[in-house]
Amino acid sequence: MERKAIIEVFGQLRKSLNAVIANDEWPGYTCGLTEEEFLSFKKMINKEFQLNPWFTKENCLKALGGIVHLLDNESLTTFSENYQFTSKPKLVALIMAGNIPFVGFHDLLCTLLTGNKALCKLSSSDSRVPLRIIQWLIQWNPELKEYIQVSIGPIKNYDAVIATGSNNSIAQFETYFGHIPHLFRKNRxxxxxxxxxxxxxxxxxxxxxxxxxxxxxxxxxxxxxxxxxxxxxxxxxxxxxxxxxxxxxxxxxxxxxxxxxxxxxxxxxxxxxxxxxxxxxxxxxxxxxxxxxxxxxxxxxxxxxxxxxxxxxxxxGHGFIPFGKAQAPDISDFADGVDTCSWLNSLS
Known part of the structure; x- marks a missing residue:
């Protein structure tokens, strides 16, 4: 699979999510979704708080807006040019947190943009919306079926791990994943x-x-x-x-x-x-x-x-992140200050 195709499918996701954020009613096929798909996703967003009370409709839409912010086609192209696209993809297990909606999206994006494959272990607190978005990506480009997997049970047969969790979970991460290439993130x-x-x-x-x-x-x-x-x-x-x-x-x-x-x-x-x-x-x-x-x-x-x-x-603050922008990171604002894409490139 080529990087250009990956950028194109994320561009389609940007268009679809923009439509979801901006419209209560289906805007037509130009959004990349059928009316049934559009309304079903809107309904899911409206009911997320029933499964996770912290995931209000407003917060879900805010999180989707953050994803849209990352997916400008030109920015994605310029950003990805800084990194190699591997011809020998590794299967990277992504252990995603669940404190805010789809907080692991950036890791998925970086994994695919470097040509690697993602094995997503979704948080029990945040599984429905990420799964639906992943299904869309594969639907729009079936080649991605070989590049994105979602694990329901225990993960296995992976080559590397990116895990995000609490300080207490780091010890468990070390026990289970410490023997393979890993990128662990704890509380900050x-x-x-x-x-x-x-x-x-x-x-x-x-x-x-x-x-x-x-x-x-x-x-x-x-x-x-x-x-x-x-x-x-x-x-x-x-x-x-x-x-x-x-x-x-x-x-x-x-x-x-x-x-x-x-x-x-x-x-x-x-x-x-x-x-x-x-x-x-x-x-x-x-x-x-x-x-x-x-x-x-x-x-x-x-x-x-x-x-x-x-x-x-x-x-x-002045001279740092502008006021009001803390929760709107750019694509190059890597968690913990560790360049995820460079780390992924090092796996090859």
């Missing part, structure tokens, strides 16, 4: 570094960086570094668009639990009945909580951040 989080010149619009965009997908992604900013004297009321005032979060029962349960823990242990915090701000040197804040820390010297705080880069996925 993201931070925002503010310098005090941020506009209200930038702070409103920061609220998305913190709370898109309920704050469950590794690219969500869970810690704010603020210049001494920063008015914390500006955070609460500009995060008002997130008030809807508290109406979600699972998010609300996390909020109630963490608030109760803080109160029982007499831990100081600030609260707006939607989320809490807690002054803390840590960077891994629990759901519904944002940690913050004041700094006086920017050079010192930059040095501190550099020292914790192995724990960070993204940094938001």
């Amino acid at each position: 989080t993201s931070i925002a570094l503010l310098d005090g010149t941020e506009t209200d619009d930038e702070l409103k965009a920061l609220s998305s960086d913190c709370f898109d997908f309920f704050g469950m992604g590794c690219r969500n900013a869970s810690k704010l570094y603020l210049p001494t004297g920063f008015n914390l009321n500006r955070i609460f005032e500009n995060f008002l668009d997130q008030q809807h979060l508290i109406n979600h029962h699972k998010y609300g349960n996390n909020y109630d639990y963490n608030r109760t823990i803080f109160l029982m242990n007499q831990i100081p915090f600030l609260d707006n009945n939607v989320f809490m701000l807690k002054e803390d040197e840590g960077i891994h804040a629990p759901l519904s909580v944002i940690y913050y820390e004041f700094y006086t010297n920017q050079e010192e705080i930059l040095a501190k951040i550099e020292g914790m880069k192995d724990e960070l996925q993204a940094i938001v």
Whole structure:
């Protein structure tokens, strides 16, 4: 199979997903889907929350928009030219996480663009939408049937592994997959570094960086570094668009639990009945909580951040990722800063 054909089929996926995001009714065959396929997928998106309450319709559509962002034909072509397309494909097992919808898509994309084959082990928390998308890809280009497999049971006969999970699962990954070429990803989080010149619009965009997908992604900013004297009321005032979060029962349960823990242990915090701000040197804040820390010297705080880069996925702020873009990575924004395509090329 040629790389050009792979890029073309992903271009078709971009067109179809764009149609799903933009239309409630079937827009016609130009979207690449029959009316039945289109409406069935829309129905699936609308009902995902019944299987996984975190996967609301809004979050599913947001995740699909992130996939569309990756699949510009020209960008895909330019990006893929930086890597070899192997003539001896390896079967790469992709152990996908399930914290946000189809979070493993980038790994699938990189695997195919380098000419390798993907053995997808979907998360039990996120299986229906990824499976449907994979079915479309194979339907549009039947050659992909030899390049994409989905494993229902235990995976076997693979040549390499890309596995994403929690810190606790890394030990299991090492046990099962440590003897073959592997790329393991554990828990990371993201931070925002503010310098005090941020506009209200930038702070409103920061609220998305913190709370898109309920704050469950590794690219969500869970810690704010603020210049001494920063008015914390500006955070609460500009995060008002997130008030809807508290109406979600699972998010609300996390909020109630963490608030109760803080109160029982007499831990100081600030609260707006939607989320809490807690002054803390840590960077891994629990759901519904944002940690913050004041700094006086920017050079010192930059040095501190550099020292914790192995724990960070993204940094938001002036000179870093623009506010509001943490959950909209470009195709070259590799997880954990490891070039997935270069690693895949090394397998040949």
